[in-house]
Amino acid sequence: MRLGCWQLYLHVLAIVTITMAALEAPLEKTSSILVIGAGTWGTSIAYRLVKRGYTNIKVLDSNTFPSSISAGNDHNKILEEPISPPAADQNDLDYAWNTIETLSSEVWRNDPVYAPRYHPTGFIYAAVSDEAWSKVKAAAEARPDVYSLLEGADAFRQTMPKGVLTGDLTGWRGFIRREGAGWVEARDIMLDVHAEATKDGAATFVCDPQAGRVAELLYENDEVVGAKTADGATHRADFTILAAGAGASTLIDFEKQLRPTAWTLAHVPLTAAEAPTYAELPVLFAVDQGFFLSPPKSAIAAGEPELKICDEHPGYIHLVEDEKKKNEKQPVPIQRDAIPRNSATNMQKLLQATVPQLADRPLLRPRLCWDADTPDRLFLIARHPGNSSAPSRLLVAAGGSGNGFMNAPAVGILVADLLEDQLEERMAKSLRWRPETAVNRDWFDTQGRFGGTGKVVDLSEIPDDDWAKGPIR
Numbered sequence: 001m002r003l004g005c006w007q008l009y010l011h012v013l014a015i016v017t018i019t020m021a022a023l024e025a026p027l028e029k030t031s032s033i034l035v036i037g038a039g040t041w042g043t044s045i046a047y048r049l050v051k052r053g054y055t056n057i058k059v060l061d062s063n064t065f066p067s068s069i070s071a072g073n074d075h076n077k078i079l080e081e082p083i084s085p086p087a088a089d090q091n092d093l094d095y096a097w098n099t100i101e102t103l104s105s106e107v108w109r110n111d112p113v114y115a116p117r118y119h120p121t122g123f124i125y126a127a128v129s130d131e132a133w134s135k136v137k138a139a140a141e142a143r144p145d146v147y148s149l150l151e152g153a154d155a156f157r158q159t160m161p162k163g164v165l166t167g168d169l170t171g172w173r174g175f176i177r178r179e180g181a182g183w184v185e186a187r188d189i190m191l192d193v194h195a196e197a198t199k200d201g202a203a204t205f206v207c208d209p210q211a212g213r214v215a216e217l218l219y220e221n222d223e224v225v226g227a228k229t230a231d232g233a234t235h236r237a238d239f240t241i242l243a244a245g246a247g248a249s250t251l252i253d254f255e256k257q258l259r260p261t262a263w264t265l266a267h268v269p270l271t272a273a274e275a276p277t278y279a280e281l282p283v284l285f286a287v288d289q290g291f292f293l294s295p296p297k298s299a300i301a302a303g304e305p306e307l308k309i310c311d312e313h314p315g316y317i318h319l320v321e322d323e324k325k326k327n328e329k330q331p332v333p334i335q336r337d338a339i340p341r342n343s344a345t346n347m348q349k350l351l352q353a354t355v356p357q358l359a360d361r362p363l364l365r366p367r368l369c370w371d372a373d374t375p376d377r378l379f380l381i382a383r384h385p386g387n388s389s390a391p392s393r394l395l396v397a398a399g400g401s402g403n404g405f406m407n408a409p410a411v412g413i414l415v416a417d418l419l420e421d422q423l424e425e426r427m428a429k430s431l432r433w434r435p436e437t438a439v440n441r442d443w444f445d446t447q448g449r450f451g452g453t454g455k456v457v458d459l460s461e462i463p464d465d466d467w468a469k470g471p472i473r
C-alpha cells in the first residue's frame, strides 16, 4: 500500500505520539510491567508487585517454571536473619545489608506464604584452615550474645540428633547460633510464590524456550520499551525489569559489574527410616569445607529424602572472548549436569569428616549452579542509567552474590520501592548502578571466599575427563 503525503504525516505523527506517550506514561496500577527472568528474584518481584495492586505484569523465562537453570530451583537454602536492625550510624554497606536482611526476615517470619517454608533450626558457623577460622572467630566473637563456641568434636555432635555427626571432625572449629537462622525449602517456596502471584491473573508467566526466552531488549528512541523473545514476538511494556540472574549480562552491558560464578551441588540419598532423624538439622556450614542441608518436606513425602550437599570454594567461572571488546574476555554461564571431579572429591571428604555413615552413598544429580557476583557482593537494584535525560524505564535487579535466596523477599520490596520512586535514598545509593566499582575488575578475585583450591577456577581449563556425572561413587 502506498501512502499519500497527509496519510504518511498522520501515520508518523501517530507513531511519535504513541512512543512519546509510552515514554512519558506515569506509573499506574495498570501500567504494563515486564519482568525478565522467572527465577528467584523475578518470582519474588512479581509477587510483591501483585501485592501492591499492580494488575498487568508479565514475566518471561527461557525454561518451564521453575527454570532448571534458576539458582533457586533447589531443595533448600541457608537463611540467616539479621543480628541487629539497621542503624543510622552504620557504614553504608552494613546499613544496606541490615536493611535487606530485616526486610527479608520480616517476610520469612510473618508472611503466611513464606513462613511455613522456613526452618529456624540454627546455624553452625565453622572452619578448618587457620585463615578461614580467623574470619569466623572474629565475626562470632563480636556477637557473644548470638554465637556460642563449640568446644571440641563432642560439642559439634551434640548439636544434632544422636548418630548424625559421627565423624571425627578433625580440625573443625566453630560456633553455633541457635536462633534466627536455619534453612528454607527453596523450590517449594518459589512454587508457592508463583501460585500466589498468578492466582488472580494480575501476573502472567510465559516460561518457554522460545516464547519466554528473551533474545534482546526492545529499544525505541534509545529507551527500553520491552523485549523480544526467541519466537520473534515483541513484548512492549511501560516498565521493564531485568532479573535474569547469571544470564542478565548477556542482555545488556553491565560494565563488569556482574560476574557469573558457579558453585557445585549434589544430593545424598537417605532411607525412609533415616528421614525423620535428618529432617530438622541445624545448618552445618564450614566456610572452607562446605555444608549439607535437611530434605524438604516435599521430598520426604515423595519418598525421596536427600541431603543437599555443597562443597565450598571461591567459585568457578567460564571465560570466553568478548565479541564486542577486542582482546578482552568475559565470564558467561555454561550449563552442565556434572561437576568438576575436584568438587565431587571435596563433597565426599566433607561427608567422611562429618557423617561418614553416608560417605559411601552415591552423589545424585550433581550440577553447576550459577549466581552473579558484584564486586562488593551487594545487590544491584537500580534504574539503568539509560541514554536520555528522562528516568530510564529499565530497572535491573541482579547480583545475588551467594546471598540472594534468603533475601529474595527484600529484593521484591526494594524493586517495587524503586519502581514507585520510594526507595530510601541511602539504599538507592548503595544499590545503585556502579560501574566505577568494576573498573579493571579481576575476574579471579576470591571476594573473601575460602575452600577448594583457594582460587577461582576457569571451567575452560578443566579437561572433559575431570568432570563427574551422577551418580558419583
Ligand SMILES: Cc1cc2nc3c(=O)[nH]c(=O)nc-3n(C[C@H](O)[C@H](O)[C@H](O)COP(=O)(O)OP(=O)(O)OC[C@H]3O[C@@H](n4cnc5c(N)ncnc54)[C@H](O)[C@@H]3O)c2cc1C
Residues within 6 Å of the ligand: 036, 037, 038, 039, 040, 041, 042, 060, 061, 062, 063, 067, 068, 069, 070, 071, 072, 073, 076, 077, 078, 079, 212, 213, 214, 215, 243, 244, 245, 246, 247, 248, 251, 262, 263, 264, 265, 310, 369, 370, 371, 372, 397, 398, 399, 400, 401, 402, 403, 404, 405, 406, 407
Ligand atoms: C550452589 C548455590 C548455593 C546457594 N546457596 C544459597 C543459600 O544457601 N542462601 C542464599 O540466600 N542464597 C544462596 N545462593 C544464592 C541464590 O541462590 C542466588 O543469589 C539467587 O537464587 C539468585 O536469584 P536470581 O533471580 O538473580 O537468579 P535465578 O534464580 O538464577 O533466576 C534467573 C532466571 O533468569 C532466567 N533467564 C536467564 N536468561 C534469560 C533470558 N535470556 N530470557 C528469559 N529468562 C532468562 C533463568 O531461566 C532463571 O530462571 C546459592 C547459589 C548457588 C549457586
